[in-house]
Amino acid sequence: MNSCVIVFPGSNCDRDVAVALEASSGTRPRMIWHGDSELPACDLIVLPGGFSHGDYLRSGAMAARAPIMRAVVAKAKAGTPVLGLCNGFQILTEAGLLPGALMRNAGLKFICRDVFLRVENNYTLFTRGYGPGQVVRIPISHHDGNYFADSATLNRLEDTGRVAFRYCAADGLINADANPNGSLNNIAGILNETGNVLGMMPHPERLISHELGGSDGRAMFDALTALVQCA
Amino acid sequence: MRVTITPEIVAEHGLKPDEYDQILRVLDRAPNLTELGIFSAMWNEHCSYKSSRVWLRTMPTTGPQVVCGPGENAGVVDIGDGQVAIFKMESHNHPSFIEPYQGAATGVGGIMRDVFTMGARPVANLNALRFGAPENPKTRHLVSGVVAGIGGYGNCIGVPTVGGEVNFDPGYNGNILVNAMCIGVADADKVFYSTASGVGNPVVYVGSKTGRDGIHGASMASAEFDENSEEKRPTVQVGDPFTEKLLLEACLELMAGDAVIAIQDMGAAGLTCSAVEMASKGGLGLLLDLDRVPCREAGMTAYEMMLSESQERMLMVLRPDRAGAARAIFERWELDFAIVGETTDTGRFIIRHRGETVADLPVDVLAEQAPIYQRPWTPTPPLPHLAAADVPDTDDPGAALVRLLGGPHLSSRRWIWEQYDHMVMGDTVQRPGGDAAVVRLHGSRKGIAATTDVTPRYCAASPREGGKQAVAEAFRNLCAVGAKPLATTDCLNFGSPERPEIMGQLVGCIEGLSEACRALDMPIVSGNVSLYNETRGVAIPPTPAIGAIGLLDDIDHMATIAFKQEGDVILLVGETSGHLGQSLYAREIAGRKDGAPPPVDLAAERRYGDFVRGQIVAGNVRTAHDISDGGLLVALSEMALAGGYGCVLALPKNAGPPHAWLFGEDQARYVLCVSPDKAPGLLSAAGARRVPITELGRTGGRDMILDGRLIQTLETLRHAHENWFPDYMEG
Numbered sequence: 001m002n003s004c005v006i007v008f009p010g011s012n013c014d015r016d017v018a019v020a021l022e023a024s025s026g027t028r029p030r031m032i033w034h035g036d037s038e039l040p041a042c043d044l045i046v047l048p049g050g051f052s053h054g055d056y057l058r059s060g061a062m063a064a065r066a067p068i069m070r071a072v073v074a075k076a077k078a079g080t081p082v083l084g085l086c087n088g089f090q091i092l093t094e095a096g097l098l099p100g101a102l103m104r105n106a107g108l109k110f111i112c113r114d115v116f117l118r119v120e121n122n123y124t125l126f127t128r129g130y131g132p133g134q135v136v137r138i139p140i141s142h143h144d145g146n147y148f149a150d151s152a153t154l155n156r157l158e159d160t161g162r163v164a165f166r167y168c169a170a171d172g173l174i175n176a177d178a179n180p181n182g183s184l185n186n187i188a189g190i191l192n193e194t195g196n197v198l199g200m201m202p203h204p205e206r207l208i209s210h211e212l213g214g215s216d217g218r219a220m221f222d223a224l225t226a227l228v229q230c231a
Numbered sequence: 232m233r234v235t236i237t238p239e240i241v242a243e244h245g246l247k248p249d250e251y252d253q254i255l256r257v258l259d260r261a262p263n264l265t266e267l268g269i270f271s272a273m274w275n276e277h278c279s280y281k282s283s284r285v286w287l288r289t290m291p292t293t294g295p296q297v298v299c300g301p302g303e304n305a306g307v308v309d310i311g312d313g314q315v316a317i318f319k320m321e322s323h324n325h326p327s328f329i330e331p332y333q334g335a336a337t338g339v340g341g342i343m344r345d346v347f348t349m350g351a352r353p354v355a356n357l358n359a360l361r362f363g364a365p366e367n368p369k370t371r372h373l374v375s376g377v378v379a380g381i382g383g384y385g386n387c388i389g390v391p392t393v394g395g396e397v398n399f400d401p402g403y404n405g406n407i408l409v410n411a412m413c414i415g416v417a418d419a420d421k422v423f424y425s426t427a428s429g430v431g432n433p434v435v436y437v438g439s440k441t442g443r444d445g446i447h448g449a450s451m452a453s454a455e456f457d458e459n460s461e462e463k464r465p466t467v468q469v470g471d472p473f474t475e476k477l478l479l480e481a482c483l484e485l486m487a488g489d490a491v492i493a494i495q496d497m498g499a500a501g502l503t504c505s506a507v508e509m510a511s512k513g514g515l516g517l518l519l520d521l522d523r524v525p526c527r528e529a530g531m532t533a534y535e536m537m538l539s540e541s542q543e544r545m546l547m548v549l550r551p552d553r554a555g556a557a558r559a560i561f562e563r564w565e566l567d568f569a570i571v572g573e574t575t576d577t578g579r580f581i582i583r584h585r586g587e588t589v590a591d592l593p594v595d596v597l598a599e600q601a602p603i604y605q606r607p608w609t610p611t612p613p614l615p616h617l618a619a620a621d622v623p624d625t626d627d628p629g630a631a632l633v634r635l636l637g638g639p640h641l642s643s644r645r646w647i648w649e650q651y652d653h654m655v656m657g658d659t660v661q662r663p664g665g666d667a668a669v670v671r672l673h674g675s676r677k678g679i680a681a682t683t684d685v686t687p688r689y690c691a692a693s694p695r696e697g698g699k700q701a702v703a704e705a706f707r708n709l710c711a712v713g714a715k716p717l718a719t720t721d722c723l724n725f726g727s728p729e730r731p732e733i734m735g736q737l738v739g740c741i742e743g744l745s746e747a748c749r750a751l752d753m754p755i756v757s758g759n760v761s762l763y764n765e766t767r768g769v770a771i772p773p774t775p776a777i778g779a780i781g782l783l784d785d786i787d788h789m790a791t792i793a794f795k796q797e798g799d800v801i802l803l804v805g806e807t808s809g810h811l812g813q814s815l816y817a818r819e820i821a822g823r824k825d826g827a828p829p830p831v832d833l834a835a836e837r838r839y840g841d842f843v844r845g846q847i848v849a850g851n852v853r854t855a856h857d858i859s860d861g862g863l864l865v866a867l868s869e870m871a872l873a874g875g876y877g878c879v880l881a882l883p884k885n886a887g888p889p890h891a892w893l894f895g896e897d898q899a900r901y902v903l904c905v906s907p908d909k910a911p912g913l914l915s916a917a918g919a920r921r922v923p924i925t926e927l928g929r930t931g932g933r934d935m936i937l938d939g940r941l942i943q944t945l946e947t948l949r950h951a952h953e954n955w956f957p958d959y960m961e962g
Contacts, residue, residue: 009565010473012389016657049655051387054473110382112652141386141652203654211660211671211786 001228003029003044006072008063008091013049013205017085020205021046024221025228034066043228044081045072047088049141049203059102059144060090069095081125081224082197086142089189089199098192098199099157100149105142106182112141114214115180117188117202118168121161124191125227126198129219135172136216138202140180140188145201147183147190157190165189165200234264244271250602257596265534265582266590269597272500272538273507276762279601282728283760286738290745294754296717298419304345304496305415306756307422308718310782314672315419316679317351320359320412320720320778322761326467327409331376335409336384336470337542342413343390344496347479348545350423350486351415354656355670356385358395358411359683359722359776363404365639365959370399373407375960380470381411382650387472388479391659392651393668396683399639402691405766410722412778414681416672423486425495425505427513427548427574432492434506434517434572435554437561438478438544441502442527444468445540474543474566481564482545490553497544503537505546506572507580511598516577521584525567533582533589548574608734611694617812617826619891628893629935629943631820632864635894637951639959640815641861646956664873665792666711666857669783678783680714686860687772689828692813694736694773698743699831703898705779706751707857710840711901713789713847714781719748721758721777726770728762736773737762744775750833751840753779790847790855794874797931799854800910801878803863805839805900806923809891815861816894835899842922843901851913854904862894866902867927868935868948877945879936880928893937904930 003021007014018029021044029046032039039045052063063069069091076082076097084092092098105111114137119130130136149157157163165188169178179186181201189200204217234240241251244267254262254270262270276282292300298315299307305319323338343353358381363370385392390413445468485491493513495505502519510517521536531539549557554570561568575581580597582590625631635641648663660678661669667682684704690697702719709716721744726733748755764771783789811817812826846852854874858866871877886892905913910926917924935942 010387010476012387012476012655016655019657050389051473051476054387054471054476056473109379110386110650110652112386112654113649139654141654143386206654206657212654212657213660213662 001025001027001044001225002042003046004032004039004042005029005046005048006032006034006068008034008052008066010052010054011048011050013085013203017046017048017205020208020221023208024218025225032068034063034068037067037071039071039075042080044083044224045075047084047091049086049088052087052091060087060094063091064094073097076197079194079196083126084199085203085205086201089201090144092197092199097197098190099153100147102144103146103148104144105146110143111180112139114139115202116168116170116178117165118172118174120163120166124164124195124198126220126224127164129223133172135168135170137207137214138204138217139206140202142201145181145183147187149184154184158185162191163187164191164198165202236261236264236267240267244268245275246271250274253602257593257600265537266592268534268538269503269590269592272503273597274601277499278504280760281602282604282606282762283723283737284603285605286741290741291749291754292756294752297754297756300754300756301758303424304348306718306720307349308756309419313419315417315422316414316780317346317349317417318412318414318720318780319345319757320410320722320776321345321759322722322724323409323411324406324724324761324764327377328407330467331373332380332383333467333469335377335380337468338409338411339381339384340470340472340475340542341498342411343388343475344498346413346415347482348423348494348496349417350421351417352483353390353413353415354658355414355668355681356390356392356412357681357683357778360395360397361403361408361774362399363407364401365399367404371960371962377409378647378650384470384472386652388476389655391653391655391670393653393659393670394663394681394683397644397647398687400687400772402772405769406764406771408724408771408774410776412683412720414679414780421486423491423494425493425509425512427493427509427515429492430515430574430576432548432574433551433554433570434519434574435547435549435557436524436544436569436571437547437566439471439474439541440525440527440567441536441539442541443531443535443539446535446538468540468542470542477564477566478543478545481561481566485557485560488553490549490557491547492550493548495546497546499540501539501541501544502546507594507597509546509548510580510594516575516579516594517572518575519572519582521582523569523571525569533584537582606728606734607731608738609731610735611739614692614825614827617817617823619809619811619888622811622817622821622823624888624890625820628864628889631816632868632943633947633951635815635819635861635865636868636948637955638819639955641865642955643952644956645953646960660786661712661789661791666708667714669712669786669789671786676785678786678789680709680712680781680783682708683776683778684708685774685776687774688813690740690773690775692828694739695743696828696831697773698740698775699747699833700828700898701775701777702744702747702751702753703831703833703836704857704859705777706753706836706840707901709779709781710844711790711855711857713844714783715844716751716753716779716781718756719753719777719779721755721775723758723760724764724771724774724776725762726765733770740773740775747833751837788848788850790853792856792870792873793854794870794876794904794930795854797876798907799904799930800907801927801930802903802913803900803925803927804843804903804917804922807892807895807897807900809887809895810897811891811895814894814896816890829896829898831898838920839899839901839922842917842920843903846913846916851909852903852905856902858900858902860896862896864893870902870904871935871945872949872952876930877932877934877936878928878930879932882938883925
């Protein structure tokens with residue numbers, strides 16, 4: 001699989017996701033500098049976690065206007081899979097590839113811990129490796145992960161199966177106690193209309209082997225790899 | 232503006248009259264204000280270690296594993312396979328009390344720069360924090376700000392904060408301690424030092440622009456000094472972790488080549504200290520042209536520029552033919568890059584500003600002829616042993632346990648470490664909450680374990696035993712995860728060295744630390760000293776914080792504290808005399824603050840620690856926990872809570888008074904846990920190595936049971952343990 005990881009100034013999970021992609025696919029991703037304006041032909045584009053531009057204006061706002069983002073938007077519209085993790089999700093919303101916004105966590109604190117997610121839609125390029133309604137354990141690590149969208153947008157997302165992951169309890173129950181950051185409808189990750197762009201706050205690249213304490217994140221990278229090998 | 236140096240100005244710069252006389256003698260003239268500022272920066276306690284140096288020289292700093300000991304930006308230790316670990320711990324106490332968020336944040340930023348200045352990529356951060364009593368009105372605000380500041384900086388730069396420790400004590404009401412530690416990894420042939428060489432080589436400034444923040448003298452309100460000065464700025468620096476991330480990446484990119492001759496981060500005393508250090512170590516002179524220094528604001532004086540502590544800056548000496556390529560790297564990372572001077576053979580530190588020479592000082596005098604004091608000291612009087620019989624027993628150990636585990640000293644620190652990204656970089660294989668954190672060496676099966684430790688109440692009662700205990704506990708924490716202890720860094724936090732009893736604490740602690748580091752083969756390779764931690768004549772408890780690292784050859788042979796399954800055999804390694812003096816039980820439950828702290832038998836520590844580590848490395852043991860604050864019952868409860876399994880215990884026949892057995896803080900002890908089929912082998916292995924080992928019971932159920940009686944349910948313990956911190960912070 002030929003994947004590209006975009007490196008913004010302040011990205012800090014770029015290496016982590018590259019390691020995860022290489023572990024699944026056997027191929028090292030290409031690291032693409034934010035100041036470039038062209039992307040090579042590729043099967044997957046990843047916007048990694050971190051603090052692009054320090055998150056000093058608004059998380060993801062400056063990165064969304066980087067030269068490379070015009071190429072990312074064009075590829076996304078042409079159907080190339082795009083995965084935005086954490087800060088990458090924030091950038092995707094700022095770039096208009098995904099609706100809504102990630103606001104400051106309801107508790108106003110940075111939160112780093114494992115959470116449970118329920119796979120709400122496993123008929124996607126990214127989630128095919130999970131069972132329907134499967135509960136997975138994946139870490140979050142963010143200050144601004146409180147998903148918000150207006151009610152019309154929210155209804156559209158819910159009605160068309162575009163909520164990919166929801167924060168849940170260990171048994172899969174969706175409730176306020178299982179919501180770490182105040183996200184509407186416990187939303188942890190969403191898809192675009194055509195299903196080729198996924199943004200999520202949790203970090204699947206952080207749990208890909210037993211040494212790290214779990215491997216629930218690995219199925220996403222395995223699924224993306226398998227998809228390309230089939231094609 | 233020419234300022235006449237008066238005794239008042241000298242005093243405001245923290246220089247004593249005889250120190251100023253020494254300056255007059257070596258210069259054979261009066262210094263100007265800029266020069267006086269430079270002297271005060273180089274000769275203050277923080278930079279010169281003038282009160283502690285004679286004692287620091289006595290510490291063990293060498294060993295086959297040591298590549299570079301104290302004196303550089305951080306210590307360098309061999310970790311095999313052509314790699315080194317570079318690490319250090321440093322204090323940021325005073326600024327953190329004034330402005331907790333920025334004080335703590337810039338403490339983290341500073342220690343990381345110390346590590347990547349030497350060519351290492353930082354792989355883990357830790358900290359050691361001391362706050363005042365929980366009921367002190369300022370404490371909550373300080374905890375909140377310090378934790379947010381540490382997280383804000385480390386999370387943004389993307390280095391995991393994997394461990395630390397926190398104490399609350401009224402002794403820190405007026406002076407909190409924020410000690411930050413960073414560990415980095417580099418290739419052994421790619422370590423960079425601060426020794427300049429060559430004449431006429433460019434001196435290059437990179438990173439953020441220089442502003443007026445952190446100017447030591449900005450707090451001085453002398454009329455003759457500030458007739459033209461703008462408003463006084465706060466003396467606490469402001470951190471910019473985003474810029475530091477860029478600086479980190481740019482420096483490591485530059486260091487992959489051969490451009491760098493010497494490099495030094497601008498920490499305390501900024502440009503002054505970094506320039507003088509590099510020149511002094513190389514036996515050179517250095518010329519600085521301040522007109523070329525990138526400045527954040529116009530009109531800064533030479534004095535301000537030389538004393539600014541603006542963050543995220545580095546000074547380098549480069550090979551002249553590589554300066555252009557170096558500039559391209561920094562410009563790509565959108566950082567300032569300016570050639571601000573050159574090395575010379577004059578041995579003078581010459582500073583030009585607006586066409587004038589504003590300072591002309593001998594480098595060696597600044598760097599090496601700072602006054603050194605043999606301060607008078609009085610030893611801390613020893614305290615008598617507190618007999619267990621003199622400490623009231625409890626008829627309800629379960630209630631005492633809940634009070635201890637659900638109180639400020641032993642409650643879960645989850646509220647803190649969940650605000651730190653402890654997983655970024657994808658190599659954290661043992662997260663916070665255990666004995667030591669472990670990060671995998673990227674791309675390998677090896678791991679680095681790290682811990683920070685000191686028990687200030689022991690140090691206050693007996694500096695020497697307390698100093699030994701701090702190192703011994705760090706040693707145990709490393710052994711308990713299966714790591715071979717390698718080396719130590721320290722942050723010596725004390726009150727005023729001008730008081731003989733405080734100096735006595737410093738001397739006693741250093742003697743204890745040194746003895747333990749020798750006995751346990753953990754040389755001290757870096758560290759710092761923070762003195763004058765006192766308010767209105769009340770000093771902090773002596774707090775020689777220890778940071779230690781160890782090496783695991785295979786992270787699959789690592790132990791954690793959590794009980795793993797039902798029916799495992801629980802074993803106690805070490806001897807239990809039931810020492811209650813200075814224990815948390817004596818303090819918190821019995822209200823007794825007297826007595827000697829537990830004695831530390833370093834030979835026993837070594838033997839038992841080597842045994843425990845050997846069993847883990849051999850794959851026989853996967854569950855281990857050292858016994859420290861709170862004693863045996865607290866350690867067992869922590870293991871039960873971490874694993875979600877209770878335990879059924881039996882008091883040994885010769886146990887003595889139950890409260891002393893359950894809560895005594897005897898040293899050199901561990902709890903191990905193995906499946907029943909492994910227990911006989913473990914017992915005989917211990918016997919063969921003269922390691923005392925006692926069977927305590929079995930894991931299982933959801934309660935802590937002792938001699939058939941319920942001590943406490945895990946549910947009650949968990950509630951108390953997990954809720955104290957968030958409830959306290961909610962106020």
